[in-house]
Amino acid sequence: MKTIFLRNGEIKRKPFVLLEFPFDEELKELVKTIPGADWQPKLKAWTLPYSDGVTSQLLALFKGKAWLDYSAFKKVEINNQKKAALPEMDAGIAEEIEKFSDWMRNRRYSESTIRNYIHSLGLFLRFTGNKNPAEINNTDLENFHKDYILKNNYSASFQSLVINAVKLYFSNRLKRKLEPIEIERPKNPRLLPHVLSKEDVKAILLAHQNIKHRAMLSLIYACGLRRSELLNLKPQDIDSSRGMLRVNQGKGKKDRLVPISEKILELLREYYRYEKPSVYLFEGQTSGKPYSGKSLENVMNQAVAKAKVKQKPTLHWLRHSYATHLLESGTDIRYIQELLGHSSSKTTEIYTHVSQKSIQKIRSPFDDL
Structure with missing residues (x-):
């Protein structure tokens, strides 16, 4: 497997995570599923917004796909952060997400859908503070929507992706439905296709x-x-x-x-x-x-x-x-x-x-x- 190197970076006085690895189409597509991921041609690296839980997020995302070398990566102390960093994913939640991944794979979901869903579900469960999924309710999802998705100005498509992932997990793994009252499905922008003469x-x-x-x-x-x-x-x-x-x-x-x-x-x-x-x-x-x-x-x-x-x-x-x-x-x-x-x-x-x-x-x- 290829190795991805993590190191610290700073752009416009904001801390970023830099991912460096030899070109690989599959790894590139994986990185693109991470909210805020951006390619920096001058640095020849991908950048991600810094968060305290970024290493566990990346370890889960690239499991079985690439080695993660974060020996040169250090925790950054940020003063006056606008938002609280999500906690690290604990072992129990990671195991539950792995089971959900296996469940989707057994039902022939595409690999891209599996990657997107486990990443979205992981964000939500970390937001709840690694709360026992059996204790999670509609209010938790509404708070995640208000205090994470909207606050960080994530796209309508990302919002729909998270809701789909969470609802699928609870309806098929825990056999109960989450029906958040305060969340309406966002309207995706209507984009016309580009056509050449x-x-x-x-x-x-x-x-x-x-x-x-x-x-x-x-x-x-x-x-x-x-x-x-x-x-x-x-x-x-x-x-x-x-x-x-x-x-x-x-x-x-x-x-x-x-x-x-x-x-x-x-x-x-x-x-x-x-x-x-x-x-x-x-x-x-x-x-x-x-x-x-x-x-x-x-x-x-x-x-x-x-x-x-x-x-x-x-x-x-x-x-x-x-x-x-x-x-x-x-x-x-x-x-x-x-x-x-x-x-x-x-x-x-x-x-x-x-x-x-x-x-x-x-x-x-x-x-x-």
Whole structure:
């Protein structure tokens, strides 16, 4: 296992915890689940707000994933703290959270959900002072909401995550419900997807001379793939005779079929003759291992720079653009839902709000003045 080094830091006179480790996609995603985690390019480290219980929090989070070296990390005495630090998690609570983790894993919850839930539950139980879970009631959850979530200005999504984790734990582990009266579910902000013009997409896809880089970006747009779906593809997932691409275990553990055009097949054949991947369709420097997510992001950023696109699109913008361009070309939204692997049509309907075909038909009353 890799080792994560903890050390003290200070930014704008505030104490921070610095996490340093060689790049690892799984560890990076774990760190991102911690509230307040931020990447500092100049320091080449992740920073977390300092708290007295941070070491126990990190030990629980990275258990079985990485070694934690905190030999150079020291407790910081902070005067006039605005909030009381959460206590260290005691052994009994840690064991209970481990049992909850095993319970979710046995019921095939995704690893990302398990990580998020045990982290959220751990925060709540530490807030109560490691109170016996059998003695916890609605008031404890309401106080946590008021004195921790709202006081520290955590996001609406984090609030919902904590409530979901706590309610699942109590309803399935302790067989009783917590129904906090004073807590209303926050309204998540309605964010529209970012969409590129077809001209910008073409410029990005043609920016690289490297055949592998062009093939990866082109396939994401051509089939509306998520990053993880592209990286998990294998050569046998492409059925060229039927013109279909099989996406295995996409988001929500759903399989789906997506049409793949002859144009993209020709590009993939050229790539395959040149690279000859052994296991995954797109492999990194080590044969048989998938291409890394970070490297793929770098490929996208380099293409954007070469194409001189004014915006700063991410890989997911290509998927959004695929869906919107399909809608603008007249494809029924129910088919787009199937192609994207959305469980609900409401998720797909958001593309109607960014489609130029429908919006540009609207005549401004200003034109009639």
